[in-house]
Amino acid sequence: MKIFQVAVAHSADCARPRTTRRREDAASGWHTNCEQGDGNGNGLAAAASWPMRAACESARASRHRSAFGDGDGVIDHVRKHSMSKTLRKAMRLSIAVLAMAGAAGVHAVTAQEQEFLRKADQAGELEMQASRLAATHTQNVEVRRFADAMLHDHQMAAEELERLARRKGVALPAGPTPETEHALARLESLQQADFDREYADTIGVKAHHEAVALFRQATKDSRDKDVQAFAVKTLPALERHLQMAERLTSDTRP
Structure with missing residues (x-):
């Protein structure tokens, strides 16, 4: 006791x-x-x-x-604590990935892709401005038909390019380059047959050779899928313009 x-x-x-x-x-x-x-x-x-x-x-x-509590309570406590830590880690990782993706979304394109977008904008601007001059500087039906096709296709491409550049955070040129202004000033000084030949040779053939080469390179080198898709979509129209311009030069020669 x-x-x-x-x-x-x-x-x-x-x-x-x-x-x-x-x-x-x-x-x-x-x-x-x-x-x-x-x-x-x-x-x-x-x-x-x-x-x-x-x-x-x-x-x-x-x-x-x-x-x-009992033995099962100890196990449950340990399991819940472990799962809670794992869940918190997963959530932090997800937030970090989303933050990185959001930050990268604005500047997702490379310097080379940015340069492509700016050059494409400058080339399109030259071709549209020159084609507008055809309304008052030529009487050639084939030249007018070519100019109308240029305005239609390049206007659509320009609008899509502007949306793409804005989405990618790329600033496009605010106005024409000195080279573009010089080419337009020369065209504006010409009339009738002289205008037709210069327009077909300079804008139709030469400018489109450069544009086709630019867009072909972008279809191969662009890593951004949106930029590459724009180049792939626009390239056939540029190639068609080049073929039309090559035929047009034959019609405008004296």
Whole structure:
């Protein structure tokens, strides 16, 4: 009966946190816990026999149950904690990827692709401005027909190019280049047959040879799918213009 009373009393002591027991025991010179005795070879397990051990183990199990519940509760706690950490990592990674994608979306094109878009805009501007002059500077039906086709196709391409450049964050030239202004000024100074020959040779053939080469290179070198798609889509019209211009030069020769 005495041993049982000691066991009950010590079970309450075991129920306290171990650090607390060691701190309080150290103050009183008593270094006993459930595994160690009194530090002098007189272990409680030996002195109190199985009732003391049973009481101590019961108190220890009670502490674990109060913290986590039963054994399944401990496993659930660990599993939920691990899944929560994994989910947080996945969310942070997703946010980082989306942020990078969003930042990259504005400047997704290379310097070479930006240069292509600017040159394509300048070439189209020259061809459209020159074709508008044909309305007042020629009486040749074939020249007018060619100029009308140029205006129609290049206007559509210019609008698509402007949307593409805006989407990619590429600033297109605000006005014509000095070369374009010089070519337009020369054309405007000519009339009738002289205009027809210069328009067919300079705008129809020479300018389209350069444009076709520019767009063919872009179809091969562009890594941006949108830029490449624009080049692929526009190239056939430029090749058709070149063929028309080559026939037109024969019609405008004296």
